[in-house]
Amino acid sequence: MSLDLAIFVISALVAVFGATMMIFQRNPVASVLYLILSLVGQAVLYVQLGAAFVGAVLIIVYSGAILVLFLFVIMMLNLRSSADLGEPSPPVSRFVKYFVSCLIFLELSFIIRESLGAGSTTSAGIVTMADDSFGSVESVATLLFTRYLYPFELTSVLLLSAIVGAVIIARRATEDELPPQPEKAVGPISQKTNEGQE
Amino acid sequence: MVPISAYLIVGVALFAIGTVGVLISRNLIVLLMSVELMLNSANLCLIAFSRSQNIMDGHAFVFLVLTIAAAEAAVGLAMVITLYRNRETINIDRFNLLKW
Numbered sequence: 009m010s011l012d013l014a015i016f017v018i019s020a021l022v023a024v025f026g027a028t029m030m031i032f033q034r035n036p037v038a039s040v041l042y043l044i045l046s047l048v049g050q051a052v053l054y055v056q057l058g059a060a061f062v063g064a065v066l067i068i069v070y071s072g073a074i075l076v077l078f079l080f081v082i083m084m085l086n087l088r089s090s091a092d093l094g095e096p097s098p099p100v101s102r103f104v105k106y107f108v109s110c111l112i113f114l115e116l117s118f119i120i121r122e123s124l125g126a127g128s129t130t131s132a133g134i135v136t137m138a139d140d141s142f143g144s145v146e147s148v149a150t151l152l153f154t155r156y157l158y159p160f161e162l163t164s165v166l167l168l169s170a171i172v173g174a175v176i177i178a179r180r181a182t183e184d185e186l187p188p189q190p191e192k193a194v195g196p197i198s199q200k201t202n203e204g205q206e
Numbered sequence: 207m208v209p210i211s212a213y214l215i216v217g218v219a220l221f222a223i224g225t226v227g228v229l230i231s232r233n234l235i236v237l238l239m240s241v242e243l244m245l246n247s248a249n250l251c252l253i254a255f256s257r258s259q260n261i262m263d264g265h266a267f268v269f270l271v272l273t274i275a276a277a278e279a280a281v282g283l284a285m286v287i288t289l290y291r292n293r294e295t296i297n298i299d300r301f302n303l304l305k306w
Contacts, residue, residue, distance in 0.1 A: 016208045020216045027220050027243055031227035036235050043239050050220075050250055053213060057257040062268050066249075069272055074242070074279045081283045082235060085290050105229035113222035120214045142257075148265050156266045163273045170277030178284035180291075 015056060023049030036082045044071045058143040213254035220247035234289070234296040238282045245275045 026046030033039040047070050054063030141147045152160045220243060227240030249268045256264025290296055 013208055016212065020212075023216060024219055024223065027223040027227075030243070031223060031231060031236065031240060033236070036233060039233075039236050039239060043243065046220075046243065047246065050246060053216065053250060054253055056208075057213065057253050059253045059256070059265055059268075062249075062253065062265050065269070065272065066246075069276065070242075070246075074276055077279060077283060078235060078239065081286060084287070085296065087296065102230055106226060109222045109225040109229065112225055113218055116218040116221065117215055120211055120218065124211050124214075142260070142262065143265065147262055148269070151262055151266045152269060155263070156270075159270055160266075163270060166277055167273060170280050174280040174284035177281065178287045 012056070015052065019049045019052035019056070021049075022046070023053065025049075036087060037079065040075050040078050040082070044075055047071055047075075060143055061145045061148055062143070210254055210258040214251055217247045217250040217254065220244075220250065232297050232299055234286050234298055235283075237298065238279065238286070241282075242275055242279065245271055245278075 023046045026042045026044075026049060030039050030042040030046060033042060047066060051063040051066045054060070054066060224240045224244035224247060227243065228237055231237045231240060249271055252264040252267050252271070256262060286296055289301065293300060
């Protein structure tokens with residue numbers, strides 16, 4: 009009982025600490041690593057909430073795939089100087105931004121407190137689960153392939169379009185550049201397009 | 207047991223931190239990561255509500271949100287690469303052509 013609380017407090021602190029450190033790091037690689045730390049804390053919270061499979065997927069897909077993609081891009085861009093990364097904004101505008109975020113936090117926690125406080129006797133505490141199937145791979149898969157079959161299938165279309173879009177966007181425009189060059193030596197026009205592309 | 211509102215408060219706190227990150231970071235990659243953090247905080251709230259109501263639909267939604275986050279990261283990072291190739295920087299203060 010108190011072990012539950014201790015696990016919750018520790019993992020929540022880890023999640024919030026990692027997120028806070030992430031946004032204040034100057035070095036993007038350190039930022040990614042702190043985000044991974046935050047995700048580990050969140051995954052522990054997921055497991056505590058009975059969503060063991062989703063927590064595992066969070067670690068595998070997020071830390072294993074998406075954040076490695078971030079690291080790969082950072083490595084490829086080879087960012088070093090502060091001119092690449094940008095200077096912090098002036099203190100006055102930063103204060104306004106902190107203030108706005110604090111307002112969002114207070115507003116959302118107020119909503120949570122009010123809405124959960126109304127039915128506090130029934131829904132404020134976690135329902136103790138009797139069945140073991142809650143959050144298991146089998147029950148998640150059953151849900152995804154029965155009730156949410158169409159959204160799940162549409163997800164594959166979304167991923168396909170994202171793949172094609174990413175390839176098209178990140179592609180070097182060499183094939184668009186090349187045709188004007190061998191065509192004829194018009195001179196200024198083709199050179200200008202080359203400079204524009206690079 | 208830990209009350210459900212504690213998990214929701216953690217989710218809201220992570221969302222607020224993500225908002226701070228989106229607002230103050232001048233680095234496009236950190237900005238994208240802050241957006242990922244905000245999506246994850248929504249996931250945490252979905253899982254918490256799913257547990258408190260004893261309905262598993264939240265888990266399915268978390269899967270869909272994870273997929274969207276992956277797609278967003280892929281397209282966003284492709285755009286970062288293209289921007290860096292064209293402008294030699296990822297400082298978002300430099301991308302102000304459409305700024306009023």
